[in-house]
Amino acid sequence: MAAAENKRALPPKVAAMKARKRQKLEDPKAGKKATTNKSFKAAPPKSEKVRLDDLAWNSVEMPDRLDDFEGFYGLEEIDDVDVVKDDNGIISYRAISDKATKKRPAPEESEDDGEEFTGFDDDDDREEDDKEEGGAMIIETVTPRSAPELEEGETWEDRKKKQKELQKQQLKEKKQKEKKEKKEKKPKAEKKQKETAAQAEVGSGAFANLMDEDEDEGVHISAWRPLNLSDDTLGALSKMKFSQPSAIQKAAIPEVLAGHDVIGKASTGSGKTLAFGIPILERYLEMQKIAGNNKKKVNSEEEAARKPALALILSPTRELAHQISAHLTTLCSGLEKAPWIATLTGGLSMAKQQRQLKNADIIIGTPGRLWEIISGGHGVLKWLKQIQFLVIDEADRLLSQGHFKELEEIINVLDRKDDFKAEEHEDEDEAPEEVEDVERQTLVFSATFHKGLQHKLAGKAKPGAGLMDKKESMEYLLKKLNFREEKPKFVDVNPITQMASGLKEGMVECGGTEKDLYLYALLLLHPNARTIVFCNSISAVRRLTPFLQNLQLPVHALHSSMAQKARLRAIERFTSNNQNKTNHKGSILLATDVAARGLDIPNVNLVIHYHLPRAADNYVHRSGRTARAGETGSSILICGPEEVAGVRRLIAKVHASSAAAGAEPANDAAKNGYFIRSLDIDRRVVSRLKPRANLSKKLADTTIAKEKKHSEDDFLRQAAEDLGVDYDSEEFENAPGKRGRGAGRIKKEREARGLTKAETGALRAQLKDMLSSRVNVGVSERYLTSSGLDIDSLLQQQEAGVHGEFLGTVADLME
Numbered sequence: 001m002a003a004a005e006n007k008r009a010l011p012p013k014v015a016a017m018k019a020r021k022r023q024k025l026e027d028p029k030a031g032k033k034a035t036t037n038k039s040f041k042a043a044p045p046k047s048e049k050v051r052l053d054d055l056a057w058n059s060v061e062m063p064d065r066l067d068d069f070e071g072f073y074g075l076e077e078i079d080d081v082d083v084v085k086d087d088n089g090i091i092s093y094r095a096i097s098d099k100a101t102k103k104r105p106a107p108e109e110s111e112d113d114g115e116e117f118t119g120f121d122d123d124d125d126r127e128e129d130d131k132e133e134g135g136a137m138i139i140e141t142v143t144p145r146s147a148p149e150l151e152e153g154e155t156w157e158d159r160k161k162k163q164k165e166l167q168k169q170q171l172k173e174k175k176q177k178e179k180k181e182k183k184e185k186k187p188k189a190e191k192k193q194k195e196t197a198a199q200a201e202v203g204s205g206a207f208a209n210l211m212d213e214d215e216d217e218g219v220h221i222s223a224w225r226p227l228n229l230s231d232d233t234l235g236a237l238s239k240m241k242f243s244q245p246s247a248i249q250k251a252a253i254p255e256v257l258a259g260h261d262v263i264g265k266a267s268t269g270s271g272k273t274l275a276f277g278i279p280i281l282e283r284y285l286e287m288q289k290i291a292g293n294n295k296k297k298v299n300s301e302e303e304a305a306r307k308p309a310l311a312l313i314l315s316p317t318r319e320l321a322h323q324i325s326a327h328l329t330t331l332c333s334g335l336e337k338a339p340w341i342a343t344l345t346g347g348l349s350m351a352k353q354q355r356q357l358k359n360a361d362i363i364i365g366t367p368g369r370l371w372e373i374i375s376g377g378h379g380v381l382k383w384l385k386q387i388q389f390l391v392i393d394e395a396d397r398l399l400s401q402g403h404f405k406e407l408e409e410i411i412n413v414l415d416r417k418d419d420f421k422a423e424e425h426e427d428e429d430e431a432p433e434e435v436e437d438v439e440r441q442t443l444v445f446s447a448t449f450h451k452g453l454q455h456k457l458a459g460k461a462k463p464g465a466g467l468m469d470k471k472e473s474m475e476y477l478l479k480k481l482n483f484r485e486e487k488p489k490f491v492d493v494n495p496i497t498q499m500a501s502g503l504k505e506g507m508v509e510c511g512g513t514e515k516d517l518y519l520y521a522l523l524l525l526h527p528n529a530r531t532i533v534f535c536n537s538i539s540a541v542r543r544l545t546p547f548l549q550n551l552q553l554p555v556h557a558l559h560s561s562m563a564q565k566a567r568l569r570a571i572e573r574f575t576s577n578n579q580n581k582t583n584h585k586g587s588i589l590l591a592t593d594v595a596a597r598g599l600d601i602p603n604v605n606l607v608i609h610y611h612l613p614r615a616a617d618n619y620v621h622r623s624g625r626t627a628r629a630g631e632t633g634s635s636i637l638i639c640g641p642e643e644v645a646g647v648r649r650l651i652a653k654v655h656a657s658s659a660a661a662g663a664e665p666a667n668d669a670a671k672n673g674y675f676i677r678s679l680d681i682d683r684r685v686v687s688r689l690k691p692r693a694n695l696s697k698k699l700a701d702t703t704i705a706k707e708k709k710h711s712e713d714d715f716l717r718q719a720a721e722d723l724g725v726d727y728d729s730e731e732f733e734n735a736p737g738k739r740g741r742g743a744g745r746i747k748k749e750r751e752a753r754g755l756t757k758a759e760t761g762a763l764r765a766q767l768k769d770m771l772s773s774r775v776n777v778g779v780s781e782r783y784l785t786s787s788g789l790d791i792d793s794l795l796q797q798q799e800a801g802v803h804g805e806f807l808g809t810v811a812d813l814m815e
């Protein structure tokens with residue numbers, strides 16, 4: 001018997017297992033798994049009764065996969081033995097031949113006296129491991145007979161762990177090998193068949209083929225082939241699962257690749273970033289190839305720093321700059337040698353950005369920070385003068401008079417020859433080795449070109465002026481930018497409408513002082529929507545944030561006075577799934593127009609204009625945060641009575657630009673002039689929300705007034721310190737009050753911050769109470785809960801033919 005052959009004492013647990021095995025053999029019911037070729041029959045008279053341990057057990061050869069267990073697990077079997085059951089049910093064993101027995105040596109040590117064995121108490125785990133591999137396995141006995149001795153300091157636990165890890169590693173390798181073999185065997189014909197099928201599908205609307213392949217393998221990209229892109233770029237697009245180019249990409253990429261200056265116009269969310277990003281990547285890859293052929297491949301940071309950048313991309317906002325950077329980084333992520341991308345925006349470390357700039361192939365930035373860096377010298381201008389692409393994204397915004405003075409400065413210095421010479425000796429070490437005259441391509445993109453800009457140039461700015469047609473835009477841009485070509489290519493893929501095709505528009509009319517209330521009602525109406533609410537001022541965002549937060553809505557603020565990290569965090573939180581414990585499952589971003597341009601946040605369903613946009617282009621861009629990349633979405637304006645007429649004119653102007661572009665009106669509505677529809681929200685219902693809204697407003701005003709007082713105090717204290725006088729806030733507070741304009745507001749502020757902690761606590765409790773009960777709104781009462789609508793009941797009602805009163809026509813808008 002194995003245990004006896006082994007000179008070492010068995011650990012108790014192993015001994016126990018062996019005992020269990022014996023027991024199983026002795027108990028026929030438990031003997032299912034034993035692999036002895038035993039049979040139950042009447043005992044032959046002459047055969048000799050033997051003890052189990054005196055039988056000549058043979059070990060069973062284990063499957064290959066357990067080789068590395070070094071015999072640690074042993075399964076034994078025996079031949080020529082009869083298992084006999086006597087009348088009392090006692091089992092005994094009789095050897096039929098000599099082969100079945102062996103002389104039993106005297107045990108040297110008791111089985112139970114051995115070193116303590118702490119392993120193997122998790123047999124279930126082992127079974128799991130075995131199952132993982134897919135093989136059914138019988139492991140009946142576990143003996144350490146051929147296991148190598150434990151090393152110094154090693155425990156059985158350690159040994160077991162090591163073996164498990166080893167086994168897992170082997171399984172992993174085996175699986176990988178199998179997967180690889182399977183892949184190689186996959187018939188090429190099948191692949192070809194798929195490609196043909198995909199090709200047949202191409203040609204419908206933009207983005208139609210998106211996500212038509214299995215997840216980790218990419219999609220077929222045959223629809224991109226006519227653009228003659230490199231295999232590397234095609235591979236990258238396949239990985240991004242972009243099965244076909246969007247209209248602007250299809251139209252603009254060949255023009256850029258052919259070396260033209262391009263002005264690209266396409267509706268919001270239609271893929272303009274890659275319309276310039278792909279040709280830049282193509283040029284980069286081409287240059288790499290040439291460098292490779294000339295054996296001049298750039299391998300190190302130092303080498304990279306000695307070559308000029310390839311492209312400069314300018315964006316009006318920091319967030320957009322970071323987004324473009326992320327978009328291009330994703331595009332390049334699978335490449336063997338990807339371009340270095342530097343993002344230069346305010347709010348983040350200038351020194352770090354300066355360092356990044358020296359290595360960059362592609363520079364993306366806001367004009368303010370870039371100008372700051374250029375002004376700092378260090379030979380930066382030399383690099384920039386060598387760029388092959390200057391991209392101006394959201395060009396109409398960037399070029400608007402007075403807004404981005406720095407952009408004009410940048411364009412001026414890029415174009416001036418003398419600056420270059422003046423700076424030449426400044427930083428000899430860091431300058432490019434050879435400075436050649438570079439023919440720069442200028443690429444200009446936007447969804448809108450705004451007429452007001454040109455009027456402003458002529459000193460005739462009119463608020464809410466319309467959007468420019470092709471001729472006007474061209475004239476304007478030619479005046480502002482130094483294109484290489486006399487006539488850049490104007491690529492306009494949406495002459496009919498500026499608005500995304502999946503967008504539904506509507507407006508809500510309310511009393512002049514009821515905007516907060518209607519905003520709250522609209523948000524309650526869309527509890528599952530990812531919503532962006534646009535305001536015209538930072539102070540409105542600051543005021544509305546606590547107002548909506550008090551009402552338990554998941555709101556995140558975004559405006560340009562916030563620290564850059566907080567801005568990025570706000571977008572991140574808005575984008576991630578709502579952790580709010582209320583019924584409101586969507587999330588809300590309360591923003592100024594800093595979020596209006598270019599931001600590509602996935603799955604934004606609704607845009608609410610709390611304040612009316614100041615100009616037509618603003619309306620287009622704000623609304624363009626939803627219904628992107630072929631998706632649907634809604635845009636709702638909240639208007640006071642005096643604003644309605646102006647809004648109708650503004651929106652009609654946006655939609656009428658098709659006529660200005662000389663295109664056929666898209667539909668009857670366009671023919672007759674666009675008339676934005678009013679959404680009738682039941683006033684009775686909204687008025688039921690008033691008590692909570694008022695309470696929340698009072699609390700919000702208190703918070704803001706207190707914060708304001710603190711910062712005023714800080715300011716005055718500092719001023720007093722600077723002047724060397726004492727500052728007493730009480731004294732200031734009780735000074736004779738201001739009369740006239742603003743006196744009412746000041747009085748209110750005083751009252752608001754006069755509330756004690758206990759008083760605000762009581763107000764909060766009252767509000768909490770209100771929010772936890774449903775609003776009694778007659779027919780609709782069952783639908784309105786504390787922070788959203790009971791959509792399920794509402795839908796049931798609608799299915800039953802009863803229209804939810806509260807929904808009004810908003811429901812149609814969101815369909």
Ligand SMILES: Nc1ncnc2c1ncn2[C@@H]1O[C@H](COP(=O)(O)OP(=O)(O)OP(=O)(O)O)[C@@H](O)[C@H]1O
Pocket residue numbers: 207210241242243244245246249266267268269270271272273274446447597598599600624628629
């Ligand atoms: N060929 C494509 N197929 C599918 N999706 C695409 C394609 N090209 C771009 N996209 C996706 O479409 C979305 C919108 O792209 P992008 O941000 O470039 O739009 P845009 O036209 O610049 O919008 P805006 O005018 O608002 O700045 C992005 O999420 C992008 O990943």
